[in-house]
Amino acid sequence: MRIKSLKLQQLEILNVRTKLGDEENRELKYLSAGFQGEIDFDNILESFIHDKNCIHIKDYRFNTRLNLHSFREGGSEVQIDSLLISGNRIYTFEIKNYSRDLIFGADDWHYLNHDVFKSPMTQVSRQNHELKLLLQKAPRNAEIFSSIVFINPNQTIYNLPHDKNILVRSNLKKFLTHHVQSNTFDLQPLMHHLERHQTAASIYDSKVRIDFDSLKPGVYCQDCSQPLIRSSQYHYSCVTCRNSVDTLSAARRLTEEMKILNPDWPVTAHLISHLSGGQISASYLRKMRRSGQLQF
Structure with a gap:
């Protein structure tokens, strides 16, 4: 791949x-x-x-x-x-x-x-x-x-x-x-x-120079970049490409985004929740972490 x-x-x-x-x-x-x-x-x-x-x-x-x-x-x-x-x-x-x-x-x-x-x-x-x-x-x-x-x-x-x-x-x-x-x-x-x-990372890779607080919050579709709409308690859907994403997958993607942009940012349940625009609660994130289903 x-x-x-x-x-x-x-x-x-x-x-x-x-x-x-x-x-x-x-x-x-x-x-x-x-x-x-x-x-x-x-x-x-x-x-x-x-x-x-x-x-x-x-x-x-x-x-x-x-x-x-x-x-x-x-x-x-x-x-x-x-x-x-x-x-x-x-x-x-x-x-x-x-x-x-x-x-x-x-x-x-x-x-x-x-x-x-x-x-x-x-x-x-x-x-x-x-x-x-x-x-x-x-x-x-x-x-x-x-x-x-x-x-x-x-x-x-x-x-x-x-x-x-x-x-x-x-x-x-x-x-x-x-x-x-x-x-x-x-x-x-x-x-x-x-x-x-073979080297895994490029010598030209670097973290982005942007403040975390300046990022637009929300949960977005990975395929078309449109905002995902909550369709049920644990699922989001994209009205554009009809993708369906569960809350845990959305939380994993938000965590990954933070690490991709800047590995020096502290990844916490509070910050992940903030990046989601409050759509995913910090308590849910901590629960998933304790169960081993989410790592940060």
């Missing part, structure tokens, strides 16, 4: 409970589109590998400080949207879900209005280079092929060459048909090496 980045989760919560600025709105749209593009890619890829002995790792992240041959002082982070081990080779995919049409260039790319679009191949080359360094001391190495995938079916890229590691929606399935094959080697040592160097 692919998980949304912490930044995207934070912006989605803030979009409901505060008024986002223009820059934050743009970032939210960009991250939301990117995540949807990754989901679309996953669905396509999974249809090719479901009956094969392949390994698919989503959002593989590692720190370059672990690479002894990486000379960047202090290191940095590499995040790979999708890493596929297939046919005893490693494939990395950088997924882009852009709607605007582009014109390919050997150095810089361009939008149709001639504005410069910095070549995304630099990012792909860096991923390939750093992953090769990471695998130099792996028990079993493997050839690495890195590519970029423009997943939006409505986007057009003009002047796209045939011999580049650039995939678009129209040729993605042809590429996967040719390259997705069952592994024949024992890849567990390689997997252990990758897992050992």
